[in-house]
Amino acid sequence: GGGGGGKGGERSKKKRKKARKIVVHVQGVPRGWEMVVENGAKYDKLRSKITAKAERKSVAVGADWQVYVVDKDDGSTIGCLSDSDLDPYETDKGLIAEKINVRYEFRADEDDDSSSSSSNNSSG
DSSP states (O other), rough: OOOOOOOOOOOOOOOOOEEEEEEETHHHTOOOEEEEEEETTTHHHHHHHHHHHHHHHOOOOTTTTTEEETTTTTTTTEEEEEEESHHHHHHHHHHTTTTEEEEEEEEEOTTTOOSOOOOOOOEE
């Protein structure tokens, strides 16, 4: 069994891509998942990472679920990550800069409590 041999000595100082770790709480999952958001990576990339992880863990997630930003202190939903003009990295950075105690939740929209059972569409 060979293998191994890590020549670790990259002299060229490459600019490391900036990245942050955020914890995303998936609906129905007791513990939050640590996700890495890279600077410049779009929201869709983060979302697909979460859904891929959910698949591996056999966690059922809705096709229309989104990542919501929740204020831990009062539990209010600040908004949906997809609504932000900035990418998740910059959004997270901005929220922390504003001293917001933030929690990310991947879940269904609060307005829509019916879990795919009602064919009763009331559009107002």
